[in-house]
Amino acid sequence: MNNNDKNNLEKRLDKIAERLEEIKxxxxVDLMNNKKRLLYINFLIGLARGFGMAVGFTILGAFVIYVLQRLIALNLPLIGDFITEIVKIVQENL
Structure with missing residues (x-):
């Protein structure tokens, strides 16, 4: 290997080292080695996801009920009676 090749190799290694430092x-690796902290972080992430899903489904369900109530107000012959029954069942279970 000549000097030029060594310099290019050193520059590449320096760039790789900088990128590894940038992505931390x-x-x-420290996190992967600390099992308690990894478990704790994953537990918190699971709680956040579960809470987010619960809130999201609640909002989505409320929106669907709102739309169904608006459809009832239109007084459509077949659909209105069917939707009325669905809304009654949902409101009784709430």
Missing amino acids: ISEY
């Missing part, structure tokens, strides 16, 4: 690979 050492912190990731």
